[in-house]
Structures are given as structure tokens and as C-alpha cells.
Amino acid sequence: MDLKDIRRVLILGAGTMGQQIGLLCAFHGYEVVIYDLKQDILDNAYSRIQKRAGKWVLANQFPPEKKEPALRRITMTDNLDKAAEGVDLISESVPEDPEIKGGIFHEFHKRCKEETIFTTNTSSLLPSMFAKKSGRPDRLCALHFHDISITNIVDVMPHADTSPEVTRLVTAFARAIGQIPIVLKRENNGYVFNNMLMALMDSALSMASHGIAPIEEIDRSWMGIMHTLIGPFGIMDSIGLDTVWKVTDYWARQLNYEKAITNAAFVRKYVDEGKLGLKSGEGFYGYPEPAYARPDFISGISLSSEEK
Numbered sequence: 001m002d003l004k005d006i007r008r009v010l011i012l013g014a015g016t017m018g019q020q021i022g023l024l025c026a027f028h029g030y031e032v033v034i035y036d037l038k039q040d041i042l043d044n045a046y047s048r049i050q051k052r053a054g055k056w057v058l059a060n061q062f063p064p065e066k067k068e069p070a071l072r073r074i075t076m077t078d079n080l081d082k083a084a085e086g087v088d089l090i091s092e093s094v095p096e097d098p099e100i101k102g103g104i105f106h107e108f109h110k111r112c113k114e115e116t117i118f119t120t121n122t123s124s125l126l127p128s129m130f131a132k133k134s135g136r137p138d139r140l141c142a143l144h145f146h147d148i149s150i151t152n153i154v155d156v157m158p159h160a161d162t163s164p165e166v167t168r169l170v171t172a173f174a175r176a177i178g179q180i181p182i183v184l185k186r187e188n189n190g191y192v193f194n195n196m197l198m199a200l201m202d203s204a205l206s207m208a209s210h211g212i213a214p215i216e217e218i219d220r221s222w223m224g225i226m227h228t229l230i231g232p233f234g235i236m237d238s239i240g241l242d243t244v245w246k247v248t249d250y251w252a253r254q255l256n257y258e259k260a261i262t263n264a265a266f267v268r269k270y271v272d273e274g275k276l277g278l279k280s281g282e283g284f285y286g287y288p289e290p291a292y293a294r295p296d297f298i299s300g301i302s303l304s305s306e307e308k
């Protein structure tokens with residue numbers, strides 16, 4: 001199989017990610033079929049896809065004349081047999097549960113041709129957790145997207161039984177849909193970026209929760225030295241503190257060590273007060289004008305009250 005043999009892409013799950021990945025593939029000339037459980041989910045998803053296509057054109061991500069042809073390349077179905085017809089590559093974005101992912105892949109393993117490649121967009125699971133259940137472990141690997149509207153960096157991550165040919169083809173496919181693939185040699189929780197981000201958040205939370213330095217000082221240190229517009233606490237606010245809590249709590253349970261437990265409890269206090277970050281208007285910072293976005297933030301004019 002060559003890259004040119006990939007023409008028809010099946011998206012599993014018409015949610016937040018499935019909609020974006022489907023539209024992205026259609027804009028790059030692929031025939032796209034999107035599968036989900038019910039027709040009303042699909043109808044709703046298609047109207048969101050139409051709106052998003054308009055936004056991507058307005059943001060100059062794609063020329064306006066490509067919009068209608070891209071939308072015409074997308075079909076939606078809740079029928080397994082119809083969805084599987086002539087599919088060369090699957091991109092899966094169903095809920096983050098190895099049973100659901102393995103189960104739906106297995107349904108399509110029974111219906112798709114032998115060469116069809118299976119890719120998963122899982123954020124936190126490892127492909128090996130459902131590779132066997134999929135029925136074709138050698139043709140399964142992760143193709144993981146971040147927020148498609150803000151970055152075109154993707155991860156390509158094989159598991160131990162992925163054939164090298166599949167990793168090569170998925171990498172080429174990622175480039176064909178305008179993405180920059182980061183190719184891992186083997187499985188790793190959180191791929192590359194998320195793994196580093198977790199370490200940064202973990203360290204920042206630990207310092208704040210143990211009273212080593214205030215939140216603003218930690219962000220100022222990172223932003224001032226790395227010349228970034230946002231620091232670890234600003235990033236956590238933009239992710240959403242409910243999500244940050246879920247991840248830190250998960251690791252606190254997995255690792256059961258003091259630092260992780262204190263970090264989870266520290267974030268939980270904000271979540272319990274309804275402070276979810278950017279989306280709720282308040283988190284570690286207040287919005288829409290967070291202190292870290294002020295021109296004098298790094299220089300220290302906005303020093304903590306003890307220092308004034």
C-alpha cells in the first residue's frame with residue numbers, strides 16, 4: 001500500500017475531535033465518511049462542521065473556494081456496513097475507554113478490507129490496550145491530534161506490534177493532511193508534548209501547594225526566561241481546572257505518593273469553588289484580562305502584596 005492508495009477516510013465518533021479531523025481530511029481532498037451511533041448526533045455534528053469550515057476560511061486556513069467542495073466530500077452515517085465501504089484509513093475519536101475503542105475497531109475489522117489502516121486519537125490510553133481486540137494489531141497505530149485550530153503538530157505512535165509500513169504510511173498521511181508529525185519509536189503515556197506538559201504542571205503545582213512560591217512568581221519565572229506569553233498556571237487555566245484536576249487525581253491514585261496527592265487536592269479547591277479557569281471567568285487568574293497578560297507582569301510591577 002502507498003500513500004496514493006489512501007483515498008477514503010472513515011472517522012469514528014462525530015464529537016469535538018471527529019468533526020475537526022473529518023473536515024481537515026476533506027479540505028485536503030479526501031473522501032470522508034463520519035460514523036456515530038445516532039442520526040441526531042450526526043445531524044448536529046454536520047451543522048457544526050459547516051460552521052467550522054466557515055471559521056477556518058475566515059482565519060485564512062483554507063481558501064474560500066475549497067469550502068463547498070470539502071463539505072460535499074463528507075458523508076455521515078450511523079450504519080456500520082455503509083461506513084466501512086471502500087475505506088482505506090480509519091481515524092478513531094470515540095470516548096476515552098479501551099473497551100469502547102477496541103469494540104468499535106473490532107466491528108470495522110470484520111467489515112473493512114485487509115489493508116485498511118486503523119488509527120486512534122486517544123489522549124491518555126496506549127494503543128496496545130485495545131490492539132488485540134481491534135483484530136488487526138499490526139495495522140493499528142496512534143495518530144494523535146492536538147487542537148487543530150491552533151496547531152498542526154500531531155503524534156504518530158506505534159505500539160510493539162505495529163508494522164513499520166503502517167507507521168510510515170500514517171506519517172505520510174499526516175503530512176498529506178497538512179500536519180507536522182512527531183514520530184515516536186514506541187508507546188509512551190502522553191506522547192511527547194503532553195508528557196513534558198504534565199511534568200511542568202506537576203512541578204508548578206507542587207511548588208505552589210507546598211508554599212514555596214506564589215502562582216504569579218512561578219509563572220513570571222517561566223515566562224521571563226522562556227520568553228513565552230503564558231506560564232504553567234495560565235496554561236492550566238486555559239485547559240480548564242476540572243480537566244487538570246481529573247488528570248492530577250488520576251496520577252495521584254495511580255502513583256499514591258504525597259506530591260501527587262497534594263497537587264490534586266490543591267486544584268480540587270478551585271474546582272469546588274466553581275473556578276474552572278478561562279471558561280468560567282476565574283481560575284488561578286481572573287478573566288478576560290488575566291494578570292499574566294499585563295505588559296508589566298514579568299517586570300514585577302505587579303509584585304505580590306508582601307513585597308509592596
Ligand SMILES: NC(=O)c1ccc[n+]([C@@H]2O[C@H](COP(=O)([O-])OP(=O)(O)OC[C@H]3O[C@@H](n4cnc5c(N)ncnc54)[C@H](O)[C@@H]3O)[C@@H](O)[C@H]2O)c1
Pocket residue numbers: 012013014015016017018035036037041092093094095096097100104121122123124144145146147
Ligand atoms: N477533546 C480534545 O481536546 C481531544 C484532543 C485530542 C484527543 N482527544 C481524544 O479524542 C477522543 C474523542 O474525544 P472528543 O473530545 O472528540 O469526545 P466527544 O465526547 O466530543 O465525542 C465522542 C463521540 O463518540 C461517539 N461515540 C460513542 N461511542 C461510540 C461508538 N461505539 N461508535 C461510534 N461513536 C461513538 C459519541 O456519540 C460522541 O459523538 C478521545 O479518545 C479523546 O481522548 C480529545
